[in-house]
Amino acid sequence: MPFARRGYHHGQLRAALLHAARNLLRERGTGAFSLADAAKLAGVSPAAPYRHFRDREALLGAVARDGFVLFSARLAEAWTSHADPREAFAAMGRAYLAFARDEPGLYAAMFSQDAPLDEEGRAEAAKAFELLVKGVAGVLAAANQQGRMPMPDPLPIAMQVWSMSHGVAGLWYGGRPPACPLEPEQVLQEGVQALLEGTLAAARRRPVQVGLWNQPPDAKR
Amino acid sequence: MPFARRGYHHGQLRAALLHAARNLLRERGTGAFSLADAAKLAGVSPAAPYRHFRDREALLGAVARDGFVLFSARLAEAWTSHADPREAFAAMGRAYLAFARDEPGLYAAMFSQDAPLDEEGRAEAAKAFELLVKGVAGVLAAANQQGRMPMPDPLPIAMQVWSMSHGVAGLWYGGRPPACPLEPEQVLQEGVQALLEGTLAAARRRPVQVGLWNQPPDAKR
DNA sequence: TGTACATCAGTGAACGCGCGTTCACTGATGTAC
DNA sequence: TGTACATCAGTGAACGCGCGTTCACTGATGTAC
Numbered sequence: 001m002p003f004a005r006r007g008y009h010h011g012q013l014r015a016a017l018l019h020a021a022r023n024l025l026r027e028r029g030t031g032a033f034s035l036a037d038a039a040k041l042a043g044v045s046p047a048a049p050y051r052h053f054r055d056r057e058a059l060l061g062a063v064a065r066d067g068f069v070l071f072s073a074r075l076a077e078a079w080t081s082h083a084d085p086r087e088a089f090a091a092m093g094r095a096y097l098a099f100a101r102d103e104p105g106l107y108a109a110m111f112s113q114d115a116p117l118d119e120e121g122r123a124e125a126a127k128a129f130e131l132l133v134k135g136v137a138g139v140l141a142a143a144n145q146q147g148r149m150p151m152p153d154p155l156p157i158a159m160q161v162w163s164m165s166h167g168v169a170g171l172w173y174g175g176r177p178p179a180c181p182l183e184p185e186q187v188l189q190e191g192v193q194a195l196l197e198g199t200l201a202a203a204r205r206r207p208v209q210v211g212l213w214n215q216p217p218d219a220k221r
Numbered sequence: 222m223p224f225a226r227r228g229y230h231h232g233q234l235r236a237a238l239l240h241a242a243r244n245l246l247r248e249r250g251t252g253a254f255s256l257a258d259a260a261k262l263a264g265v266s267p268a269a270p271y272r273h274f275r276d277r278e279a280l281l282g283a284v285a286r287d288g289f290v291l292f293s294a295r296l297a298e299a300w301t302s303h304a305d306p307r308e309a310f311a312a313m314g315r316a317y318l319a320f321a322r323d324e325p326g327l328y329a330a331m332f333s334q335d336a337p338l339d340e341e342g343r344a345e346a347a348k349a350f351e352l353l354v355k356g357v358a359g360v361l362a363a364a365n366q367q368g369r370m371p372m373p374d375p376l377p378i379a380m381q382v383w384s385m386s387h388g389v390a391g392l393w394y395g396g397r398p399p400a401c402p403l404e405p406e407q408v409l410q411e412g413v414q415a416l417l418e419g420t421l422a423a424a425r426r427r428p429v430q431v432g433l434w435n436q437p438p439d440a441k442r
Numbered sequence: 443t444g445t446a447c448a449t450c451a452g453t454g455a456a457c458g459c460g461c462g463t464t465c466a467c468t469g470a471t472g473t474a475c
Numbered sequence: 476t477g478t479a480c481a482t483c484a485g486t487g488a489a490c491g492c493g494c495g496t497t498c499a500c501t502g503a504t505g506t507a508c
Contacts, residue, residue: 008503009451029253036494047497048452056495111396114252126400139417160385160412161401167388175332179347185429191381191416198419229470230484257461268464273484277462376480 014052016104021063025105030114033105035059037176057116060109065121067103067110072128074099079131085138092135093165093188100169101184108174111166133158139196149203158197164191226264234275237263238325242284247325251335254326256280281330284340288324288331289407293349295320300352302338306359313356314386314409319389322405329395353377360417370424385412 003016010016020041024033035056036046053059078095082088100107109115110125117125137154144151165188169178172184224237231237245254250304256277257267299316303309319326330336331346338346358375365372367433386409392398393405 005452006310008453008501011451013451024321029252031250031333034494042405045453046495047454050496051451092296111391113396114250118396122400125397126495129399129401155401156403156408156411159399159401159408160415161409162399163388163392163412164381164385165388166391167384167386170332170387170391171384176338176346178350178351178380180376180380182377187377187380187384190287190377191384194378194381194419194423195412195416196419197422198415198417201418202415229468229486232484234484254463267462268483268487271463307447 003042010042010044010048013042013044013048016044017049017052017059018063018066021059022066022103022106025063025109026103027105029105030060030109030112032110033060043161045196055183057114061117061121063106064110064115064117065124067106068117068121068124068128071099071107071110072124072131073161075128075131079135085135085142089135089139089192090189092132093161093192094185096165097173097185097188099171104173129158129162132162136161136196143196143200144203149200150206152199153204157196158207161192164188164195222406224263224432231263231269232261233264234269237265238270238273238280239284239287242280243288243324243327246284246330247324248326250326251281251330251333254281254330258308274366278335281336282338282342285331285336286345288327289338289342289345289349291390292320292328292331294350296352300356302396306356306363310356310360310413311410313353314382314413315406317386318390318394318406318409325394328390339438350379352373353383357382357417361421364417364421365424370421371427373420373424378417381416385409385416 003019005011005013005014005016017038020038021033023041024037035049038059039046039049042048049059052064074095075092078091079088082091133154136158139156140151140154168184168188168191224240225232226232226237238259241259242254244262256270260267260270261278263269270280274283291300293314296313299312300309303312338384354375357379359374361372361378387406388410389412
């Protein structure tokens with residue numbers, strides 16, 4: 001039992017509440033989460049949380065913010081754990097799904113409007129997305145070492161990858177798993193693989209335009 | 222006001238409750254949905270719904286089932302509205318997103334474990350997925366009119382397309398829309414485009430093996 | 443080192459609310475004779 | 476055609492519950508002198 005209280009004053013109630021809330025989120029959903037239960041789990045009266053959070057929403061928002069911090073850390077860890085960008089990117093995908101699998105309630109809260117993110121929370125969410133963009137850019141650069149093709153804009157591709165990851169996570173870990181016998185990791189891995197391959201194939205069809213990198217072909221007129 | 226009651230007996234309370242529940246789901250989320258409000262919206266006492274549904278979950282499950290029926294209809298409509306499989310498939314994607322945009326609460330309920338599907342409901346959900354598989358198979362066949370490459374199994378591809386669609390829907394219509402300036406329709410359309418292109422590129426690399434269609438290359442030993 | 447006091451984290455009882463669900467009932471409907 | 480009666484959809488009042496939140500309070504902590 002981490003964050004156990006020591007006396008009349010808890011000492012680290014804020015951290016204990018965040019911890020308890022995450023556990024509740026894991027067992028029940030975002031909707032079933034209750035402030036009273038979080039307080040009880042932290043071994044404290046139902047009024048105590050109000051010393052640290054304005055209301056229920058504020059606690060949920062803080063949990064979601066911490067969720068994005070943890071999420072970013074896991075993605076960054078996966079990215080730096082491999083030298084080859086393609087392997088690193090694949091590891092990122094596995095880390096993404098592992099996070100959604102192990103913390104489905106937290107993951108759902110992070111992307112739900114029930115847990116309103118403050119400015120800092122939105123910055124943390126943006127940071128996680130930046131990691132994905134960096135990963136996509138790395139894979140694209142690795143596939144284009146000779147600079148034979150115009151570099152596609154990594155942002156829409158990252159958004160497509162994010163969408164597929166979010167979709168796989170939602171379908172398998174967010175509700176009813178699909179009836180088909182496919183493994184979510186495989187679906188995502190092969191899907192992203194094909195997605196990148198198709199993008200690169202399209203890019204190879206366009207002539208290299210030195211000085212016009214990252215610009216769409218129509219922009220020259 | 223559809224399904225308005227006429228006298229002491231409502232006449233079509235079951236349908237009215239399903240209608241009211243869908244409206245509530247549209248305005249609030251799955252979590253905030255309440256049986257009492259559905260009854261009030263249908264102009265009936267809070268005990269009346271129990272004549273037609275075992276409990277709150279049963280009503281939600283019935284709403285979800287009807288949601289899948291409507292969803293399938295929209296997808297089928299889009300598919301049959303174009304002769305060219307590629308155009309039809311693109312229309313299906315747009316129909317998918319339009320459904321999730323116009324009925325976000327219903328869409329969320331359909332994929333949430335809060336609304337337990339009965340046998341019939343699961344069959345309806347499977348039917349919607351079948352339409353997607355049919356669409357993928359149609360596009361693959363159109364790209365392979367000369368029979369030059371082994372036909373890839375449409376099922377995992379359909380699952381990847383479903384995941385990306387579900388992810389785009391979840392990100393843009395299910396919570397916080399992403400900060401990036403991309404349109405969800407464009408992200409999905411281009412993503413699926415690249416995904417299919419990559420899959421076809423991979424398939425072209427394999428030699429045609431007459432009599433071994435739909436079998437993975439390793440299966441020959 | 444000791445003491446008075448400000449600060450503030452946590453208490454516990456209470457509130458109002460809305461919800462899911464039950465229950466004895468009432469009134470409309472339709473069917474058997 | 477008329478009447479008695481079974482059926483059953485909807486009533487309304489009530490229940491128990493859990494929740495978010497407030498409020499006057501209490502007790503520990505740390506700081507100024």
